[in-house]
Amino acid sequence: MLRRSSPDGRSLPAGAGGDRPSPGDAPARVVARGFGVRHASRRAWAIRDVDLVVEPGERVLLTGASGAGKSTLLAALAGILDREATEFAGELTVDGVAPAAARARLGMLAQDPDSQLVMTLAGDDVAFGLENAGLPRADIWPRVDEVLAAVGFPYGRDRPTQALSGGEKQRLVLAGALARRPALLLLDEPTAQLDPAGAALVRAAVGRATADRRVTVVAVDHDAAPWLPLVDRVLELRPGGLVEQPPGWRPPRRSEGLVLPPGGGGPLLLSAAAAGFTYPGAAAPALAPTDVDLLAGRALAVTGPNGRGKSTLALLLAGLRAPTTGRVEATDELAAGVRRGDRGPVRWRAGELVTRIGTVFQHPEQQFLTGQVRDELALGPLRSGSGAAAARATAEQLLDRLGLADLADANPYTLSGGQQRRLSVATVLATSPRVLVLDEPTFGQDAATWREVVTLLAEQRARGCAVVTVTHDADLVAVLADAELAL
Amino acid sequence: MTATLGPIPGVRLSRVNPVAQLTAMGVVTLVLLTSLDVVTPAVVVAAELCLFPAAGLTDPRDLWRRTWPLLLGAGSVGVVNVLLSDDAGALTGLGLALRVVGLALPGILLVASTDPVRLADALTIHWRVSTRFAYGALAALRLAPLLVTEFETVRLARRTRGVEAGRNPVARVRLLAGVAFTLLVGAVRRGSRLATAMDARGFDSGIPRSNARGSTLHRRDTAFVAGTVVVCAVAVTLSVLTGSWSPVFVG
Numbered sequence: 008m009l010r011r012s013s014p015d016g017r018s019l020p021a022g023a024g025g026d027r028p029s030p031g032d033a034p035a036r037v038v039a040r041g042f043g044v045r046h047a048s049r050r051a052w053a054i055r056d057v058d059l060v061v062e063p064g065e066r067v068l069l070t071g072a073s074g075a076g077k078s079t080l081l082a083a084l085a086g087i088l089d090r091e092a093t094e095f096a097g098e099l100t101v102d103g104v105a106p107a108a109a110r111a112r113l114g115m116l117a118q119d120p121d122s123q124l125v126m127t128l129a130g131d132d133v134a135f136g137l138e139n140a141g142l143p144r145a146d147i148w149p150r151v152d153e154v155l156a157a158v159g160f161p162y163g164r165d166r167p168t169q170a171l172s173g174g175e176k177q178r179l180v181l182a183g184a185l186a187r188r189p190a191l192l193l194l195d196e197p198t199a200q201l202d203p204a205g206a207a208l209v210r211a212a213v214g215r216a217t218a219d220r221r222v223t224v225v226a227v228d229h230d231a232a233p234w235l236p237l238v239d240r241v242l243e244l245r246p247g248g249l250v251e252q253p254p255g256w257r258p259p260r261r262s263e264g265l266v267l268p269p270g271g272g273g274p275l276l277l278s279a280a281a282a283g284f285t286y287p288g289a290a291a292p293a294l295a296p297t298d299v300d301l302l303a304g305r306a307l308a309v310t311g312p313n314g315r316g317k318s319t320l321a322l323l324l325a326g327l328r329a330p331t332t333g334r335v336e337a338t339d340e341l342a343a344g345v346r347r348g349d350r351g352p353v354r355w356r357a358g359e360l361v362t363r364i365g366t367v368f369q370h371p372e373q374q375f376l377t378g379q380v381r382d383e384l385a386l387g388p389l390r391s392g393s394g395a396a397a398a399r400a401t402a403e404q405l406l407d408r409l410g411l412a413d414l415a416d417a418n419p420y421t422l423s424g425g426q427q428r429r430l431s432v433a434t435v436l437a438t439s440p441r442v443l444v445l446d447e448p449t450f451g452q453d454a455a456t457w458r459e460v461v462t463l464l465a466e467q468r469a470r471g472c473a474v475v476t477v478t479h480d481a482d483l484v485a486v487l488a489d490a491e492l493a494l
Numbered sequence: 495m496t497a498t499l500g501p502i503p504g505v506r507l508s509r510v511n512p513v514a515q516l517t518a519m520g521v522v523t524l525v526l527l528t529s530l531d532v533v534t535p536a537v538v539v540a541a542e543l544c545l546f547p548a549a550g551l552t553d554p555r556d557l558w559r560r561t562w563p564l565l566l567g568a569g570s571v572g573v574v575n576v577l578l579s580d581d582a583g584a585l586t587g588l589g590l591a592l593r594v595v596g597l598a599l600p601g602i603l604l605v606a607s608t609d610p611v612r613l614a615d616a617l618t619i620h621w622r623v624s625t626r627f628a629y630g631a632l633a634a635l636r637l638a639p640l641l642v643t644e645f646e647t648v649r650l651a652r653r654t655r656g657v658e659a660g661r662n663p664v665a666r667v668r669l670l671a672g673v674a675f676t677l678l679v680g681a682v683r684r685g686s687r688l689a690t691a692m693d694a695r696g697f698d699s700g701i702p703r704s705n706a707r708g709s710t711l712h713r714r715d716t717a718f719v720a721g722t723v724v725v726c727a728v729a730v731t732l733s734v735l736t737g738s739w740s741p742v743f744v745g
Contacts, residue, residue, distance in 0.1 A: 135692075137706065357656045
């Protein structure tokens with residue numbers, strides 16, 4: 008085929024190797040036979056014995072626990088696995104050729120909204136992929152407008168990409184991918200970093216923009232439920248291979264059968280009185296004046312839409328920022344032993360802080376400071392004045408309790424998302440703080456990790472901790488929270 | 495939140511094509527690098543200051559945020575030369591400081607008036623700069639503001655682990671180095687994700703790239719460069735006439 012025609016009747020010259028994205032392209036057929044991937048640095052196969060056929064125009068969800076190899080399979084489909092550092096078994100083809108040879112007919116939407124946009128204006132960003140394909144200028148802009156409308160992008164072409172929310176950015180990236188009229192669209196947990204409202208809008212955009220079945224869609228997500236109305240089939244990746252779920256299948260609720268130790272009542276540990284925060288030079292406060300009481304043995308969930316200051320409140324309670332209005336004060340119960348009896352956590356020394364208030368950020372990597380899981384766990388105790396032997400003992404004990412013993416010598420950065428999350432909670436527990444502040448502790452976690460984290464927090468509550476979680480996760484609020492503060 | 499130091503939208507100077515601005519910058523650089531007197535840089539700096547309103551640089555606070563490192567640098571160049579050199583008088587020091595200012599202001603004008611995308615368009619279209627380089631750099635530039643917010647988060651994250659410097663200056667430097675390393679690791683990971691995303695949209699795939707916006711050179715661009723040449727010529731002439739002209743080569 009040398010020339011292909013576009014819907015408006017004009018013909019486009021075929022690009023080098025016939026790989027210019029063109030409207031005449033049919034959706035792709037994906038076939039895997041006994042396919043396996045092993046990373047050169049690992050002994051075990053990341054995935055193996057995968058048999059799969061995705062028919063042209065189908066929409067398929069690939070699910071499975073974290074670490075099951077979903078992302079590896081998707082990377083293989085995208086043809087971006089490093090051939091030097093990877094061993095393959097069996098075969099994987101897109102329309103009969105190796106995925107790497109079909110890359111020009113591929114569209115991709117990945118997880119992180121901030122590392123997929125190139126241009127400063129929304130319209131320019133969608134045009135980027137068309138410029139790369141060498142499309143003439145006159146054909147570019149109508150197509151940009153068409154896909155922006157298809158994904159329900161709420162602004163014009165001139166919208167600066169910097170001013171977009173995470174969900175809007177993801178819809179823009181989707182538009183950029185669809186503008187090239189790909190034969191195969193790969194979605195790699197595209198909503199894992201979004202709040203529920205943003206995530207729903209992105210999934211709706213995928214549904215609407217691919218409703219004409221002119222593109223084959225393979226989505227990867229450990230959270231299958233929200234995709235069910237959208238996809239034709241659900242495939243679950245397990246250690247033995249790929250299992251197809253029957254029609255009408257629903258994933259088990261992650262909180263099903265979960266029995267948590269109850270909380271108790273205890274003394275007041277920390278309170279915020281009309282505490283608010285405004286960034287220097289900002290017109291509006293990031294957090295309006297808020298009252299909070301944290302009681303020992305109770306779990307509080309802070310909820311509400313993005314932009315109300317949930318995370319800012321967490322920083323104030325954690326003693327990381329000083330409120331610009333009102334006060335955050337520890338009671339004598341919590342502040343006992345602090346130098347000069349100071350009751351403002353933000354003025355405590357770091358060593359004093361970590362034995363009283365433990366904080367877990369949304370992104371675990373930001374809190375890792377050492378090159379080994381074992382050292383990571385010993386760091387807090389060492390810094391708060393425990394001796395080396397005591398710190399080491401605490402670390403070993405936590406390794407066992409959290410099932411991280413096999414990874415004791417691993418670099419924290421190389422752990423899977425679920426393992427990193429468990430480690431980041433464990434590092435905080437190492438100094439036995441009475442108050443735990445966690446920002447979205449269950450974000451992007453699979454069912455197994457979810458249950459582990461929730462159980463861990465309930466255990467701390469039973470031990471007499473005050474637990475504060477900032478969260479969008481309704482299941483977490485339902486099973487753990489003794490009180491909810493909706494901002 | 496801190497305001498960015500990027501382009502100010504809709505300013506008059508943005509109507510001058512970025513490559514014309516770069517050419518003018520080249521002319522100014524050549525003249526200033528070869529002259530060591532006070533008069534030449536004084537005239538050039540005066541002319542550059544006249545362009546500030548056209549680049550939207552009128553708010554004193556914004557102006558200060560954009561120029562303080564430059565002013566500090568220029569000031570120290572002047573003072574150090576006066577203090578360390580046997581024969582350099584205050585006038586020579588002033589001349590050297592003005593020279594640094596004159597060399598740097600065109601850059602500040604360019605940043606204030608030019609959207610980076612337009613710069614990349616102009617460079618690839620008129621000067622045949624490789625699209626791989628120009629748009630690659632553009633994408634990297636987008637990640638820079640993220641580093642600023644992440645810096646603050648990583649600093650707070652250290653405190654949650656019991657790590658802080660207190661008043662010890664050595665510990666402060668070590669802590670800062672640690673934060674910088676964490677940021678670097680994050681930047682490399684984000685950079686490689688961005689590269690994958692650009693790849694998936696066919697960037698640098700061997701097909702000749704088209705351009706959705708284009709970049710046109712007008713008569714005003716020629717006029718801008720010509721104007722710059724005239725200003726520089728006036729500066730040198732005045733310098734020669736006042737007897738202060740001392741080109742670098744003659745020593």
